[in-house]
Amino acid sequence: MKLIYQYMMAFLVVVVTCLSVISVAIYRYSENMAYQQTWEQLEGYSDNLQKMALKSNPQTGQMNNITFGTFNDLQQVLADQKVTFMMFDNQGQESYPVPQRSNNHKPLLEKKLWRSLKAGNVIRERNSGEDQQFHLFKKHPMTYIIKPWFDDNNNLVAVLYVGSEVSTIRTNMNTMRRNLLLAFFVSTVIAIIMSWFLANWQVRRIERLQQATRQVANGNFAVQIHQEGNDELDDLAADFNEMTQSLQASQVEIERQEQRRKEFMANASHEMRTPLTTINGLLEGLAYDAIPEKSRQHSIELMRNETKRLIRLVNDNLDYEKIRTNQISLYQRNFNAYKPLTDVVTQLQQKAQDAGDQLSLKAPEELPIYADYDRFIQIIVNITQNAIQFTNQGQITITGERNAQQTATIIAIKDNGIGMTAEQVQNIWERYYKADPSRKSTKYGESGLGLAIVHQLMEQHHDQITVESKLHEGTTFTLTFFDEAVLTKKTTNRQS
Numbered sequence: 037m038k039l040i041y042q043y044m045m046a047f048l049v050v051v052v053t054c055l056s057v058i059s060v061a062i063y064r065y066s067e068n069m070a071y072q073q074t075w076e077q078l079e080g081y082s083d084n085l086q087k088m089a090l091k092s093n094p095q096t097g098q099m100n101n102i103t104f105g106t107f108n109d110l111q112q113v114l115a116d117q118k119v120t121f122m123m124f125d126n127q128g129q130e131s132y133p134v135p136q137r138s139n140n141h142k143p144l145l146e147k148k149l150w151r152s153l154k155a156g157n158v159i160r161e162r163n164s165g166e167d168q169q170f171h172l173f174k175k176h177p178m179t180y181i182i183k184p185w186f187d188d189n190n191n192l193v194a195v196l197y198v199g200s201e202v203s204t205i206r207t208n209m210n211t212m213r214r215n216l217l218l219a220f221f222v223s224t225v226i227a228i229i230m231s232w233f234l235a236n237w238q239v240r241r242i243e244r245l246q247q248a249t250r251q252v253a254n255g256n257f258a259v260q261i262h263q264e265g266n267d268e269l270d271d272l273a274a275d276f277n278e279m280t281q282s283l284q285a286s287q288v289e290i291e292r293q294e295q296r297r298k299e300f301m302a303n304a305s306h307e308m309r310t311p312l313t314t315i316n317g318l319l320e321g322l323a324y325d326a327i328p329e330k331s332r333q334h335s336i337e338l339m340r341n342e343t344k345r346l347i348r349l350v351n352d353n354l355d356y357e358k359i360r361t362n363q364i365s366l367y368q369r370n371f372n373a374y375k376p377l378t379d380v381v382t383q384l385q386q387k388a389q390d391a392g393d394q395l396s397l398k399a400p401e402e403l404p405i406y407a408d409y410d411r412f413i414q415i416i417v418n419i420t421q422n423a424i425q426f427t428n429q430g431q432i433t434i435t436g437e438r439n440a441q442q443t444a445t446i447i448a449i450k451d452n453g454i455g456m457t458a459e460q461v462q463n464i465w466e467r468y469y470k471a472d473p474s475r476k477s478t479k480y481g482e483s484g485l486g487l488a489i490v491h492q493l494m495e496q497h498h499d500q501i502t503v504e505s506k507l508h509e510g511t512t513f514t515l516t517f518f519d520e521a522v523l524t525k526k527t528t529n530r531q532s
C-alpha cells in the first residue's frame with residue numbers, strides 16, 4: 037500500500053476512534069441527564085402534591101385531602117409532558133385513578149417494592165412498556181418515580197406514582213443523535229481532508245529524500261536537502277547532508293589522488309625515458325660501430341652516468357614511498373649537529389667550487405639536536421645540493437643555532453641564487469616538481485624528488501620546514517628540529 041494511504045489510514049483511525057468515543061460518551065451522558073432531570077421533575081411534582089395534601093387547615097385543624105379532581109386538573113396542565121399519576125393508600129391499594137373497593141388488604145405493588153417504599157426509599161425507574169404491572173404502562177414506555185408519603189409522625193400515609201412518557205425524552209435524544217451523527221460525518225470529512233494534506237506533506241518530504249538519494253546514487257554528491265524543523269525527518273535530512281558532504285570531500289580527495297597518480301606515472305615514465313633513450317642510442321652506436329674509437333670511452337662514461345641516474349631515480353622513488361607509507365623507522369636521538377654539518381660542508385665543497393659558489397657553515401661547536409642521524413644528513417645534503425645547483429657564483433651559508441626559548445635547534449640554508457616565484461615555492465614539495473621543467477639533467481640528478489623526500493622526512497620527525505624565496509635574489513630553507521622533551525609532550529597531547 038502506498039505510504040500516503042498508510043498515513044491517511046493511521047490518521048483516520050485515530051480521528052474516527054476519538055470521534056466515536058466522544059460521541060457515544062456525549063450521547064450516554066445526555067441521555068442520563070435527561071432521565072435524571074425527568075426523575076427530579078417528577079419527584080418535584082410529588083413533593084409539591086405531598087405538601088398540598090398533608091397541609092392541615094389552620095381553622096379546622098383537618099388535613100387537606102387530594103381529590104380525583106386535583107389529579108385530573110394536574111394531568112391536563114401537564115398534558116404536554118404526558119404526565120400521569122397513580123395513588124396508593126398506606127395498604128398498597130390503588131386509590132387513584134381506579135379505587136379498589138375490596139378489603140383484602142393485599143398490596144397491588146410487588147412485595148419487594150412495597151417493602152422498599154415503606155422503608156422510605158424513592159423508586160426511580162424507566163420501563164420499556166412491556167411491564168404489565170400498572171395498567172397505565174400498557175401503551176407506552178414510561179419514566180417514573182414512586183414515592184412514599186409520610187406524615188409528621190413518620191407514618192406512611194400514601195404512595196404516589198408519577199410517570200412521564202419516555203417518548204418526550206426519546207424525541208430529544210433522537211434530535212441529539214441526528215446532530216451527533218451530522219457532527220461525526222462533517223468531522224470525518226474534515227479529518228479526511230486534513231489527513232490527506234498532512235500525509236501528502238510528509239510523503240513529499242520523504243520523496244525529496246528519495247530523489248536526493250537517487251542523485252547520490254548517480255554520482256552527484258553536491259546535492260543538499262533543505263531542512264527547516266527538527267523532527268526525525270529533519271534529523272535524517274541533516275544526516276543525509278552530512279553524508280553527502282563527506283562523500284563529496286572523499287570524492288575530491290579520490291580525484292586528487294587519481295590526478296597525482298596520473299602525474300606520477302607520466303613523470304616517472306618521462307624521467308626514465310630520457311636516460312634509457314640515451315643509453316639505447318649509445319648502445320646501438322657501439323653495436324654498429326657508429327661511434328669513433330676516441331669517443332667510445334666518453335660514451336661508456338655517459339651510459340654509466342645515465343644508469344646511475346636511473347638507479348638513483350628508482351631508489352629515490354622507493355625511498356619516498358617508504359617514508360610516505362611509514363615503512364621506515366626513524367631512530368631519533370640526541371647528538372651534536374656540528375660534526376655532521378661540517379661533514380656535509382666538506383663533502384659538498386668541491387661541487388660548490390665547481391659552480392663557483394662559496395659554501396660556509398656558521399654554527400657553535402656544541403649544537404644539540406634531536407633527530408635520526410642519517411636522515412638528518414640526507415635532509416641537509418638534499419637542500420644544500422639544491423642551493424649549489426641553483427646558485428652560480430654566489431654565497432651559500434648553513435647556519436645552526438638554538439632558538440630563543442631553548443626548545444629547538446634551527447638550521448637555515450641560505451643561498452643568493454636564482455630564487456623562485458611564490459607559485460613555484462608552493463609546489464616544491466610535490467614529487468617530480470621542477471620549477472623549470474626545461475632544465476636538462478645535470479650530474480646532480482634533477483628528478484624533482486629531493487624536496488619531496490625532505491618534506492616527508494621532516495613530517496616523520498614531527499619537525500618543521502619552511503622556505504622563503506625571491507626570484508633572482510635567493511632562497512632560504514629553515515628547518516626547526518624540536519627537542520626530545522617538546523616532541524614527547526606533543527605526542528602525549530595528541531594521544532590524549
Ligand SMILES: Nc1ncnc2c1ncn2[C@@H]1O[C@H](COP(=O)(O)OP(=O)(O)OP(=O)(O)O)[C@@H](O)[C@H]1O
Pocket residue numbers: 418422423426451453454455456464469470471472480481482483484485486487488510511
Ligand atoms: N635553492 C633553490 N633555489 C631555487 N630553486 C630551488 C631551490 N631548491 C629547490 N628549488 C626548486 O625546487 C624544485 C624541486 O627541488 P627538488 O630538490 O625536489 O628537485 P630537483 O633538485 O629538481 O631534483 P632532485 O633533487 O630529485 O635531484 C627544483 O627543481 C627547483 O626548481
Ligand SMILES: [Mg+2]
Pocket residue numbers: 418421422482485486487
Ligand atoms: Mg634537489
